[in-house]
Amino acid sequence: MTEHFPVLILLVPLFGALIVVLLGRERPDQCWVTSLISLGVSSLISFFTVIAVLSGKVQTLRYRMGGWPESDGYEVGIELRVDILAALVVFAVTFVGFVNTIYSKTRAGAEVRGKVPFFYALIQLLIVGLCGIVMTNDAFNLYVLIEITSLTSYALIAMGNRRAALSSFNYVIMGTIGASFYLIGVGYLYIKTGTLNIDDIRMVLEQKNLWEHQSIIVAFIFIMLGVWTKMAFFPLHGWLPNAYAYAPSMTGTFMAPLMTKVMVYVMIRVMVWIFGNEFVYSSQPMWGEIVIWMSVLAIVAGSLLALARTDIKKILTYLIVAEVGYMVGGSWLADGVGQAGAFYHILSDAAMTFCLFIAASIIVLRVGDSRVNAFDGLFRKMPLTMIGFTVGALSMIGLPPTCGFFSKWYLISAGIEAGHWGYVCALIFSSLVNAVIFFRIFERAYFGKISGVKEDHFPSDSDANPDIRIKEVPWSMLVPLFIASGSVLLLGIMNRSLFEWIQAALKMMNT
Amino acid sequence: MDPIIATFIEENIVPNFNYWIYVILMMIGLYAMITKNNLIKKLIGMAIFQTAIILFYVSVGVKDAANIPIISHHGSEHHQMTDLSSETDSTKEIHNTIDKDKYANPLPHVLMLTAIVVGVSTLGLALAISQKIYKSFGTLEEDEILNKLRPGGHD
Numbered sequence: 001m002t003e004h005f006p007v008l009i010l011l012v013p014l015f016g017a018l019i020v021v022l023l024g025r026e027r028p029d030q031c032w033v034t035s036l037i038s039l040g041v042s043s044l045i046s047f048f049t050v051i052a053v054l055s056g057k058v059q060t061l062r063y064r065m066g067g068w069p070e071s072d073g074y075e076v077g078i079e080l081r082v083d084i085l086a087a088l089v090v091f092a093v094t095f096v097g098f099v100n101t102i103y104s105k106t107r108a109g110a111e112v113r114g115k116v117p118f119f120y121a122l123i124q125l126l127i128v129g130l131c132g133i134v135m136t137n138d139a140f141n142l143y144v145l146i147e148i149t150s151l152t153s154y155a156l157i158a159m160g161n162r163r164a165a166l167s168s169f170n171y172v173i174m175g176t177i178g179a180s181f182y183l184i185g186v187g188y189l190y191i192k193t194g195t196l197n198i199d200d201i202r203m204v205l206e207q208k209n210l211w212e213h214q215s216i217i218v219a220f221i222f223i224m225l226g227v228w229t230k231m232a233f234f235p236l237h238g239w240l241p242n243a244y245a246y247a248p249s250m251t252g253t254f255m256a257p258l259m260t261k262v263m264v265y266v267m268i269r270v271m272v273w274i275f276g277n278e279f280v281y282s283s284q285p286m287w288g289e290i291v292i293w294m295s296v297l298a299i300v301a302g303s304l305l306a307l308a309r310t311d312i313k314k315i316l317t318y319l320i321v322a323e324v325g326y327m328v329g330g331s332w333l334a335d336g337v338g339q340a341g342a343f344y345h346i347l348s349d350a351a352m353t354f355c356l357f358i359a360a361s362i363i364v365l366r367v368g369d370s371r372v373n374a375f376d377g378l379f380r381k382m383p384l385t386m387i388g389f390t391v392g393a394l395s396m397i398g399l400p401p402t403c404g405f406f407s408k409w410y411l412i413s414a415g416i417e418a419g420h421w422g423y424v425c426a427l428i429f430s431s432l433v434n435a436v437i438f439f440r441i442f443e444r445a446y447f448g449k450i451s452g453v454k455e456d457h458f459p460s461d462s463d464a465n466p467d468i469r470i471k472e473v474p475w476s477m478l479v480p481l482f483i484a485s486g487s488v489l490l491l492g493i494m495n496r497s498l499f500e501w502i503q504a505a506l507k508m509m510n511t
Numbered sequence: 512m513d514p515i516i517a518t519f520i521e522e523n524i525v526p527n528f529n530y531w532i533y534v535i536l537m538m539i540g541l542y543a544m545i546t547k548n549n550l551i552k553k554l555i556g557m558a559i560f561q562t563a564i565i566l567f568y569v570s571v572g573v574k575d576a577a578n579i580p581i582i583s584h585h586g587s588e589h590h591q592m593t594d595l596s597s598e599t600d601s602t603k604e605i606h607n608t609i610d611k612d613k614y615a616n617p618l619p620h621v622l623m624l625t626a627i628v629v630g631v632s633t634l635g636l637a638l639a640i641s642q643k644i645y646k647s648f649g650t651l652e653e654d655e656i657l658n659k660l661r662p663g664g665h666d
Contacts, residue, residue, distance in 0.1 A: 140622055147629045151636055158640045162647035165640055166656060172637045173544050176557050180564055183626065187568055190619070 005049045006063040006080040006135050009090060010128050012042045013097075017124040024117020032108065035120040036101050039127065043094035046131075050087045054501065059083060059508075062137075075197035081137035084505045085343060088498075089134045089265050092350050093258055097127040099483050103358060104250035105476040107365075111248040112159045119159065123254060126152040130262050139186045139274070140196045142266065143179065146230065149262075150175045153255055157247040167242035174239040178229030185223030188215045189274070198273050211279050220279075223270055231263035231324050234298030241317040249361035252313070257354040260320060261346045264327045268343060271331065272509050281334035291332045292423055298325030299426040303433035311370050312360045315437060316353070319396060322430050323349050329426075330411045333418040340503040341410030347498070348395070348403030348491050355392035355484035359385055362473050362481065375441050376448030384472055384481075386445055391485035393438040395492070398431045403491035410499065529570035536563035550641045550651045554634060561630040565623045572616035580614040 016038025020031050053059065061082040064070070068077030082090070101123070112119045129149035136142050154175070158168035190196060192215045193204040210216050232240040244256045271280050281288055302322025309315045327349070330342030360370075362385050367374040379386045395404030408427060415424040472478065491498070524531055536559055543556025641651060648656045 140625075144625055144629065147633070151629075151632055154636055154640065158643060162644070163660070165643045165647065166660075169550060169637065169640050169644060172633065172640065173553055173557065176561070176633055177541070177544065180560060183564055184567070187564070187571065191571055 002048075002052045003061060003063065005045055005052065006061055006082050007065070009042050009046050009049065009094065009131050009135075010080075012038050012045070013094075013124040013131075014128050016042075017121040017128070020117050020120045020124065024121075028116050031117045031120045032101070032105055035124055036098070038124060039094060039098040039101050042127070042131075043091065043098045046087065046091040046094045049082060050084075050091050053082065053084050053087045074195045074200050075137075078141050079137040079197060080135045081198075082135050084501050085265075086134050088347060088502075089262065090131050092347055093127060093130045093134065093262065096257055096350060096354055097123065097254065099354075099480045100250060100254040103253060103477055103480040106474060107248070107250045107361075107477075111250065115159060119156070119248075119250075122152045122156050123251075126156065126254070130258060133262055134265060137198050138196050139189065139198055139201065143183050143186060146179050146182065146266075149259070150179060150230075153251075153259060156251040156255070157243050159251065160246050160248045163242065164246040164248075167239070167246050171239040171243045174229055174236070178226045178236075180226070181222050181229065182226030185219040185221075185226060188219035188222065192216060192219075198269075201274055202276065205275075211283055216275075216279075217284075220275055224267070227263055227267045227270065228328070231260045231267065231328075232321055233324055233328055234294065234301055234321060237298075237302075237321045237324075240321060241314055244317045244320070245311065245313040249365065253354065253357040253361055256317070256320060256357050257350040260324050261327075261350050264324065264331070264342070264346055267328070268331050268339060272339070272506065277334070280332075288332050288334055292329050292420055295325040295329030295332070296422045296426040298322065298328070299430045303430040307433050307437055310372050312364065312372060312375075312441075313357075313370055315372075316356055316360060319434070319437075320353060323353070326408075326411060326427065326430075329423050330414060333414050333420060333423065335414060335418055336503060336506055337410060337417060338414035339506055340499060341407060341414050343502045343506070344403075344410060344495065344499055345407040348407040348488070351484060351487045351491050352392050352395040352402070352404055355388060355481065355488050356396065358477070358481045358484055359389035359392060362477050363389070366471075366473060372441055372444065375444040378445040378448075382472055384478055388478075388481040388485045390442070391488055393434075393441070395488045397434045397438055401492045402488050403495065404488075406492055406495035406499075529573075530567070533563050533567040533570070536560075536566065548653050550644065550653065554637050554641065557637070558630070558634055561626070561633075565626055565630070568619045568623045568626070572619035574612060574615055576613075577615045578613055580617040582609060582614070 013035075016035055019038075020034050023030050023034060049061065053061065061080075063080040063082075065078045065080065068075075101120075104119075104123075108116050108119055126149055129145050129152060132145040133142060133149065136145060154168050154172050157171060158165045186196070189201055192210055192213060193201045193208075195201055195204060205211065205216065229236045240260070244252050247255065271277070299322050302318050302320075302325060306315045306318035306322065309318060323345070327342045327345050330338045330345065332338070363374070363378065363382070364370045366382065366385075367378075391402065395402035398405045398408045400406070408431065412424050412427050415421070415427065540556045540558070540560025540563060544553050544560060547553050547556060644656065645651055648659055650656060650659075
């Protein structure tokens with residue numbers, strides 16, 4: 001049974017999406033339950049996959065799509081490959097998808113009125129695409145899955161207001177450039193190696209010793225540029241803030257934590273599995289230096305741009321840009337700790353961004369104003385929401401025992417070990433800026449006077465006093481917030497064992 | 512013509528003309544996507560950009576004096592083999608007998624079928640989005656749209 005897990009993780013939401021579209025015509029009220037069940041099953045399977053891979057019986061699950069036989073030369077068909085790293089990311093994707101579906105229970109009807117079935121179908125297809133990106137072992141299939149996630153996310157963003165449509169259009173342009181660059185890179189690799197399977201590409205590169213060849217270097221640069229565009233690495237980040245801030249709230253809460261992180265995973269996979277550390281770090285020593293300084297720029301610029309904003313969602317989106325800088329810089333520090341730290345940061349950043357986006361969406365919904373001024377006195381009015389927000393914010397700043405502290409700890413210690421002080425300073429600077437941003441909000445929320453605020457979207461409470469009008473949201477939004485903040489703490493507490501698993505998996509590949 | 516330019520053209524451009532054309536087309540597309548003000552013109556640029564990559568892939572599979580890769584006798588001989596253990600050996604033999612220089616490489620073409628589908632759906636989605644933009648802003652010129660957004664707290 002275990003050997004079929006990789007494909008089941010993909011098939012359950014895929015058929016879930018089809019069923020939701022068919023159901024949507026007659027019974028739109030059933031869409032939520034259907035997608036909740038399908039994503040629940042999918043995340044359960046991926047949880048068992050994590051356990052199966054960890055238990056040591058099978059360290060790497062391989063699944064041949066279409067049952068192509070194992071040939072002695074090249075792999076013919078498309079192969080799914082799940083090791084501990086892929087299993088952890090797939091579990092993060094499906095679990096965030098599941099929890100986000102709980103959150104969308106009341107919001108979907110309100111924000112994408114009349115398109116609820118399509119929303120649930122698209123979000124499940126997006127999850128299929130993201131899981132496929134993580135699991136596939138075929139470079140061209142990776143491109144197709146990147147385009148599947150991109151297409152679904154363009155449509156999901158464009159479901160918002162008119163600003164969302166415009167930012168979605170910009171995302172289409174940037175996303176297409178990024179994915180096409182990746183495709184060109186794969187084309188050059190195919191010309192030189194004659195195969196598309198990631199393991200086989202590596203094998204041929206090593207056998208024929210093609211490392212110095214121009215085509216391979218050009219392929220590497222094109223793939224990196226494409227992946228960086230997709231993950232919004234600093235000078236290429238233009239599409240991200242507007243797209244995530246104006247999208248419907250339950251779309252933003254899902255895409256903000258996952259899209260960029262999965263692309264960081266693709267970058268680490270290309271660096272470690274296709275090209276190998278020796279090529280990336282040693283053959284062109286200038287590259288590492290340049291990329292790390294670019295990531296320093298990304299961290300500093302992302303933090304400062306976030307500091308300059310007053311809109312809470314914009315602040316969070318610019319913080320994502322800074323966090324992408326963390327991960328790119330960490331994975332280019334030429335040592336295993338940096339890569340493992342960047343990988344651990346994928347998981348912890350997904351948890352804390354998810355937590356903050358849910359909290360911010362709830363607050364914007366209740367207060368009806370997305371500016372920071374709206375936080376005045378919120379601790380008295382919505383204590384539960386603010387507790388969740390505080391956990392996420394403290395993790396962003398980097399206070400123990402949240403996972404943000406530990407990922408920063410690993411990244412900083414890797415930076416010190418590699419002797420790259422610019423990167424270390426940028427991380428500490430970004431921590432301080434995050435502290436300024438979030439303590440400014442805490443101050444308002446604790447001590448701020450409650451001003452006259454607009455009525456919320458639930459006018460059932462007829463009390464004229466705005467102090468009482470703003471109240472906690474229903475359980476379907478609070479439960480996801482607490483699951484998210486709980487996972488921030490859990491990832492922080494489990495950091496030691498997680499980090500060791502990640503390091504072991506990366507070491508296995510590098511030797 | 513200057514002899515240096517002539518030799519450059521002869522040595523670099525003529526043998527690799529397919530790459531040159533793909534790069535030029537790609538640059539045209541990229542230029543249109545980045546600089547054009549009209550959203551539909553940006554999409555036309557995007558289509559040119561994607562087509563350039565398709566051209567690149569397809570030209571990679573071409574060989575001189577090669578035929579389309581339909582191998583008539585391969586399947587029939589394959590079916591005659593009943594013994595599974597000897598099948599791998601026999602297919603290897605057949606592979607050896609096929610002269611691979613006589614057939615164009617089919618794989619890039621197959622990959623591009625998928626890429627064409629992806630390109631078409633991206634274009635369709637982008638056109639739908641621009642329709643939505645036109646309905647809510649009344650224009651497809653980017654600067655006019657940004658002007659309309661400015662009073663409402665443009666960020």
